Amino acid sequence: MHFETFTMSENLLSMMSSDTIKLSKSDKKIVTIIQRNPKQVIHYSIATLAQMAEVSEPTVNRFCHKLGCDGYPDFKLKLAQQLSSGSHLFVDNMERNDDTYTVMQKIMESIQSSVQLIGKSTSPESINQAASLLLDCNSVSFFGMGASGPVALDAQHKFFRFGMPVIAHTDYINQRMICSMLNEKDVSVFISYTGRTEAIVESARLARDRGAPTIGLTRDGSPLASCCNVVLNAVTAEDTDLFTPMTSRIIHLALIDMLATTVALRMGDQLEENIKAIKTNLRATRRLS
Amino acid sequence: MHFETFTMSENLLSMMSSDTIKLSKSDKKIVTIIQRNPKQVIHYSIATLAQMAEVSEPTVNRFCHKLGCDGYPDFKLKLAQQLSSGSHLFVDNMERNDDTYTVMQKIMESIQSSVQLIGKSTSPESINQAASLLLDCNSVSFFGMGASGPVALDAQHKFFRFGMPVIAHTDYINQRMICSMLNEKDVSVFISYTGRTEAIVESARLARDRGAPTIGLTRDGSPLASCCNVVLNAVTAEDTDLFTPMTSRIIHLALIDMLATTVALRMGDQLEENIKAIKTNLRATRRLS
DNA sequence: TCACAAAATGTAATTAACTTTCACTTTGGT
DNA sequence: ACCAAAGTGAAAGTTAATTACATTTTGTGA
Structure with a gap:
């Protein structure tokens, strides 16, 4: 039931959406910024992210710890890994008007995460x-x-x-x-x-x-x-x-x-x-x- | 033939092995450490990596720039992304004495990267x-x-x-x-x-x-x-x-x-x-x- | 509504991490 | 053997991240 290779406590992005963890008002502001453009966030410094979310730096830091990370840099690293490993996928079901490229992506991501789950x-x-x-x-x-x-x-x-x-x-x-x-x-x-x-x-x-x-x-x-x-x-x-x-x-x-x-x-x-x-x-x- | 989703200038790991770039003696020491266990390196600080490779911190920094990164943290980030995007895997063939867990991992990684390749x-x-x-x-x-x-x-x-x-x-x-x-x-x-x-x-x-x-x-x-x-x-x-x-x-x-x-x-x-x-x-x- | 504890947040200080500068060493060519 | 070019590291400088602590906010019961 638990044979982690690359430590990946959980999926950070889904963790933020679903209420697996209690988020404060400030935390939600941070989440908003991250969800708006996760790929960009991984290049922000803690100061930049704090400023964008209009919260203080320690708040961001505490937020990272809540999510099970070891600090802000660790959070960025894990996020980066998840984004490019395809384990982000909220892969919602197909939409009637998805184009073929999207269909391909969704199926690929779905396979990826299922394969990962085997381990x-x-x-x-x-x-x-x-x-x-x-x-x-x-x-x-x-x-x-x-x-x-x-x-x-x-x-x-x-x-x-x-x-x-x-x-x-x-x-x-x-x-x-x-x-x-x-x-x-x-x-x-x-x-x-x-x-x-x-x-x-x-x-x-x-x-x-x-x-x-x-x-x-x-x-x-x-x-x-x-x-x-x-x-x-x-x-x-x-x-x-x-x-x-x-x-x-x-x-x-x-x-x-x-x-x-x-x-x-x-x-x-x-x-x-x-x-x-x-x-x-x-x-x-x-x-x- | 080319439907990249996440921009990815080049593959860092292969860049290190192949001589696309001229590496000095110290650089090679760094490469050795990185290749020995890339997954771990992404958690090192520049000081740790420098110490392990028995070179100075600035050398590590210059090494990162040579590889087209914007500094050490940027290097770590890119490496982390590539490692979990599956674009690494040297997944060498099975070894006679691989244990079952290793076999599982290798097969999983092999599927992962092949699926990604479809896109x-x-x-x-x-x-x-x-x-x-x-x-x-x-x-x-x-x-x-x-x-x-x-x-x-x-x-x-x-x-x-x-x-x-x-x-x-x-x-x-x-x-x-x-x-x-x-x-x-x-x-x-x-x-x-x-x-x-x-x-x-x-x-x-x-x-x-x-x-x-x-x-x-x-x-x-x-x-x-x-x-x-x-x-x-x-x-x-x-x-x-x-x-x-x-x-x-x-x-x-x-x-x-x-x-x-x-x-x-x-x-x-x-x-x-x-x-x-x-x-x-x-x-x-x-x-x- | 007020008092008060608990939680959340921010300021400022501290510490750690990273980068730059510059002097020294090595390398390769003449 | 000399010298320029490239490489390297010590130390200083800069930036980023964390911690400690004070302040504010929130929620609860009298």
Whole structure:
């Protein structure tokens, strides 16, 4: 839940708007100036900002401390980082008359912040545990439906290249059939952002009841999560109707990349042989002109 | 190719390594310290950095000016911005003994910078043109093989929800059959990161020869690109054996999101009806407990 | 409405950070 | 070996940021 790399207590700009912290009258004057043009503020001295907000310098300084910064220079630094890391995004939903450039920016920012969130919400331990299961099994099955169907297929493709006996099921009937045949050496991975898709939850329960190790690519605390031995927690930055279906798939793919890479690194030499074999075969299908 | 949002004269870190500027002996000592841990340097005072590099404070100051900064604080600010904008990442490939946390970080950073790159390498115009084609056609087909197969299926799912007559083909034989039957009202979208997959390039040529509008989700200048009426340029930040296959899919998905959203916004009211219908039907498959 | 404590704010002093000046040292060319 | 040019650092100068403390404002209960 907390694996900060670049210390980033919180998003300063959103902190100022939302009332996570109690702001005095003077503080609000400061906020106004900052919000008017954050990119410029980072070049102001404390004196300049104080003057513009029509408050005293110590007030600005205290304001910075309230926001969890170590002083004014530290505040400027953090603000600068957040502005250029894209973690500012108030990314409101699309507007009917957004131009394409704006649409691109909003989607990019939405992805950015969701990716950043992985580092905070998904623990390396869970990935390690999942990797251990995958390294010690006879077969792997990925299950996904709807938007998660392509994710399951992508996972299949990825692990398939490692030379693992893997298969993806996007078909409800097939899922049921497979799940009722699993045993304790058959790992199954269930993919669902909401973790509430009836069919997937039932399949997961079926698998677990048969003693097969189950991995959930879903959000912690969901019905699906409670049927899984290991959960790779997948949440997106903001749960808006429009952005979630976009970013959730991408987050799932990113998690699969992490899982696959971890597995690959642990496989060591054995893997390189497999990869090399596939690459050689693939070359024939490419045109070099 | 150039849609910068935040002005950014140059990349400081690369400026230090490459000899774009003449560095003295003392300067090099400073560079060493900075490169050793850039993220930490931004919290140093000029005195601290000077001491660590075993040079005087004025030397550090002059060094900053050489790099085109307005002084030491300005240097720190710019460095901080660049570090968190992702324009740094040397993200070297995975190391055999990276721990899982490091793996996660590397993958995250790799995605981050590739996503940012979309804004610079893919033009809104190309997306607009592609959207126009999709809005004025009788059917849409997505073509992808290998790692791009799931991407095609994902696109299918997305546009399917808009109520468009769409189908994804991941099968070589089917692709050929479909392509030889297309006409000028059938849009086809070809997905390939390298743009060199023989089968896809041939299909695209087939489609174009029949007068069908073709869209390429590939890199500019590739063989596939030259067979397409519209190209959505997809490149990833660094072309390493390990990262490219990860980020390329994600970039493709992001571009599809942008395309789909643009189409959706232009469809307007008509769309909302379709989405609403699907949502209502979907609710029955969820468990609410 | 007044009194009073608590919070907020500003003034002024202090401290820290950064920059400039200038004298000294090193470097590279003759 | 000499000398100019470039590089460097000590110390002074300047600016910026913080702290300490006095003043004002705000809110609460008699």
